[in-house]
Amino acid sequence: MNTKKLAVGGILMLVIAAFVAGMSFYRKQTQTAQDQTVRTEQTRLVRIHSPVLGPQSAPVTIVEFFDPACETCRAFYPIVKNLMAKYPQDVRLVIRYAPFHQGSDQVVKLLEAAKRQGKYQQVLEAVLQAQPTWADHGRPNPDLTFEIAKAAGLDIERAREDMARPEMQALLAQDVEDLTALQVKQTPTFFVNGRSLPSFGPDQLAALLAEEVAKARR
């Protein structure tokens, strides 16, 4: 090894190290900034209209910013359900909508119409189950969800009427305003009692939830 080769190797190592250090610094900083925003904008996390799964007065609240057309939201649904089953008395899930995909807003309205008929969870699960059929990225076809919801027991005529109500649009607009203010850019985004995940992943969610449940039980 001559000095030229050592110099090239050394500079390469240095730049890679700077990249990695910069990455962790940047991520930490954005997370701190978001946590701060969430603290000052507490009221934006849960709205009266937001659907709640689990016991209404549970001490620990998971807020999930959710897009019915998002594959990762679909994959996380059973994970979150299992976590809630682990703490049946302590945890509730509040669903907020982040209609980032094309056509998602229509499906969100359908879910809200299902809530009015008391069939929220059934329709949600059916729609997620069938997501690959209607949420194809190249050709999304949200109209298919009407059939899916009907098969899940929804009164479609009534649902269509409810979906056309102006308060549906207002609800959607409120959720979009809140997610913008809270700097939510991806789905799913979770907040457990207002705290964000240190990094995204099911294990991180489970750990944060366990921590908050332990805190609540003390």
Added chain:
Amino acid sequence: MPSARGEHDNPAPPRPSTGWAWLLAAWAVALVSTFAALFIGEVMGMAPCQLCWYQRILMFPLVVILGMAAFGNDRRGAIYAMPLVLGGVVVAAYHSALIAGWVPQWWIPCGSGPSCSDQRLVILGDIQIPWLSLLAFAVIVALLLVYLRKTRS
């Protein structure tokens, strides 16, 4: 120059004894630019526009070509890198002109993805990323020209 194997052309790479630092500096600029582009795209999450992609295509291979050239002290690497660097200067200059408003907007070859003349291409206050790209390509051209001149046999 006759080689040891008695061939007429020269199979051994030219390994100049001076000027290597210029080559190393050109590579270092390409390396830092590449990682900076990856940082902006992958860590900060700014999606590259179409013109940004062309500049990336012309910048990323320089890390390999100039890196190998600097590692082996091989003058040919600087020559092989030239078409990429000059292409990069052209695209970055066009992109900079576009955001400066010197080129009519309807010329923008943008498809899906973020708009190329969009103001979101700004970091660290109001430094335009295409300016940085143009600066990097121009510095690499200058360094390589000095290197090639110094090592001309």
